[in-house]
Amino acid sequence: MRRSVVPPLALAAALALGAGLLPTAASAAVPSAAADTAVDAAGAEGASADAATLDGGRGHDRGHDRGHDRGRATVTVPTLVARATLSADFLAEGPPSGALASAANGRQGPFAGQVVPGFSGVVDAGDGTFWALPDNGFGTKANSADFLLRINRVTPDWQTADGGSGELRLGEHLALRDPDRHVDFPITHSDTPDRLLTGADFDVESIVRARDGSFWIGEEFGPFLLHVDATGKLLAPPVPLPGAASPQNPYLAPGEQPTVRASAGFEALAGLRDGRYLYPVLENAYTADPDQRRRVVHEFDTRRNAYTGRTWDYRADREGDLVGDAFWVGKHEMLLVERDNFDGAASVVKRVYRVDLRREDRQGFLEKELVLDALDIANPHGIGAGDGYGTGDPFSLPVQSFETVVQLRDGRLLIGNDNNYPGNAARVPGTPDDTEMALVELRRERVRPAEVDVIAHRGASGYRPEHTLAAYALAIRQCADWIEPDVVATKDGVLVARHENEIGGTTDVATRPEFADRRTTKSIDGQQVTGWFTEDFTLAELRTLRAKERIPALRPGSAAFDGLYEVPTLAEVLDLARHSVTCDGEQVGVYPETKHPSYFDSVGLSLEEPLVAELRAAGLDHKKAPVIVQSFETGNLRELDRMTKVRLAQLVSCSGAPWDLVAAGDPRTYADLVTRQGLREIARYADGLGACKDVVVPREADGSLGAPTTVVRDAHRAGLEVHAWTFRAENQFLPADLRSSADPAAHGDLPAEIRAFVDAGVDAVFSDHPDVAVATVG
DSSP states (O other): OOEEOOOOOOHHHHHHTTOTTOOOOSSOOOOOSGGGSSOOOOSSOOOOOOOOOOTTSSSOOGGGOTTSSOOOEEEEEEEEEEEEEEOTTOEESSSOBOTTOOOBTTBOSOBSSEEOOOOSEEEEOSSSOEEEEOOSSSSSSTTOTTOBOEEEEEEEEOBBTTBOOOEEEEEEEEEOBOTTOOOOSOOTTTTSSSOBOBTTTOOEEEEEEOTTSOEEEEESSSOEEEEEOTTSBBOSOOEEOTTOOOTTOTTOOTTOOOSBOTTOSOSEEEEOTTSSEEEEEOSSOBTTOSOTTEEEEEEEETTTTEEEEEEEEEEOSSTTOEEEEEEEETTTEEEEEEEOSOOGGGOOOEEEEEEEEEEEOTTSOEEEEEEEETTOBBOTTOTTTTSSTTBSSSBOOOOSEEEEEEEOTTSOEEEEEEOTTTTOOSSSTTSOOOEEEEEEEEEEEEEOOOSSEEEEETTTTTTSOSSSHHHHHHHHHTTOSEEEOEEEEOTTSOEEEOSSSBOTTTBSGGGOGGGGGGOEEEEETTEEEEEOBGGGSOHHHHHTOOBOOSOTTTOHHHHTTTTSOOOOBHHHHHHHHHTOBOTTSSBOEEOOEEOSHHHHHHTTOOSHHHHHHHHHHTTOOSTTOSBEEEESOSHHHHHHHHHOOSEEEEEEOSSSOOHHHHHTTOOOOHHHHTSHHHHHHHTTTOSEEEEEHHHHSOBOTTSSBOOOOSHHHHHHHTTOEEEEEEEOOBGGGSOGGGOOSSOTTSBOOHHHHHHHHHHTTOSEEEESOHHHHHHHHO
């Protein structure tokens, strides 16, 4: 473990110290069961290496080295302190509901009362109870006419370290209704006196309480803002967003194209404490926006009952991420939930970010500061343990629809879910998810960083398909210091993360008949390679593919996630890293490898210029940036040395020679590069050496580990750090004396192998299993 604990501070105190919202993973991870049992085996060793900045190298100073000579750091550890749930099958009083709902998880409507499909918005009532808003019921206009829109009063009997039933109790409810006929389009109960509103009329998703006790509600069919009094009665006509219309908008003219996707309206709504201004946030991008990662924050003046015209742009970490909720904090700041559409073990992003409306990055998007990763919450008291997936330590909220965040007066965060009853089953497969509320305290802890950095090789590629955001995000939760994307180019010049430009083994392209004619044979670095190549696909085409495990026989647990994840762009990887923090309290580093740079130059798709441009756009093209660029070739590193101030690492394989030297007729090999003279030459343009393991500690004739070479000592004398690759847990990749059995997929003694290299003096290790590496070096 890397962490030594000091007495915690509540978030409010931490904020007073100006340090309350810096995130880390909740704990150094241990391999989880089931999905994490299999580990990814990498075929060809296309690993990478990290270079630090040492005296005598490119003029950088050793203070840039994140892995050495660091004192204690203070980090924030989100910690579960209370939890309460409402049974998914609970029925509130009222007429039957769900007659047209889709059957799922063994449940089929109609149900003998009003279901409670989780909560999409919550308001703190200030007395230990909460006003909680379900959405439109069963997901669509067509199937939700029998679901009555309500605001429910709920009282948690929190389960804490000291006990408690852990039950959410429903009390009174406010029926949303329109007796004064403010709604001028047909609604389900148009001809009744109360005109009760249903899920076929509005898709309510977010809620703010005004000072006078009334409520403002954001909804998605319009999208509209609704204003109801303290009893739930509509006070005025629904307020549309100018220029925005979903496919369900009742005012959409025949033939008119919607500008907002279905179910992508005001999932999030924040309000200033003085009640005047509201800040509704579109859940997804406008349909015609060229940047499909943009989510727009609008400003609404409640006194004028009109939008002010002021907007801010929030950029999701990936195109598929949604904004799930918003909550105003401070004078200019709000918390935003960003989530993906996965659940259970497949979940990647369930995060709370803090944004300040006065702070934008160099691209004009709101700066994001991670407050909470809801997939990594410390649970030292075992609250909720045994309730299904993610209820151990760490605790997680791996639900599809993470749609509630509220900061309480004491600084703790309340988080919760919409369970899409009966459809979601994140906790227990085949069983509908309960409605959950959890209280999270952001505690401050002191940590002592490890002396050796851990680089997540292609992400946590032992547990998830390599080079996916799922693999990178898991590596971050497992306390990796760096994530490593291999970089190749698409036909339209976009850099994406793939181990090779041939993608037949890492995507489902071979099963796609529309791309059958793209299969071809090419000469890549002197080798004939047959398959499908990224440079023959536009990014849009590549986005239609899904990643898969490259060696499923060795890593069936990883293969269980085949078909789920897209090929990420380098920009998405950079954003994930720069919006994340290591368990040591530093920004997560990115360690891109340029793959086959000479080949890409030959086809007019140079990697270096767009790489530097991406780094610059992300604010990472500077001397102290947590970035190291690596390559097996020498020429492009020399070129990059003239183009960027970030650190560079020369990769050396166990055999062969850099392709650019081979192509130029230069007889030098990788073995020549690790001589004393060769290392001094590398130090002229690079900061570190990424060494194949056998270069550092070769194996004996019987396959066991031998004695270390002098390469580490010689590299250090030349001013280079040494990062060794690649450490994998499967017997197939381990020295003979560290294997557990004859089964190539079984795990052997990886910690012993890592310790041998640490003892040999390496500065960092690349591993497919960053959790094991962290536990070993920490």
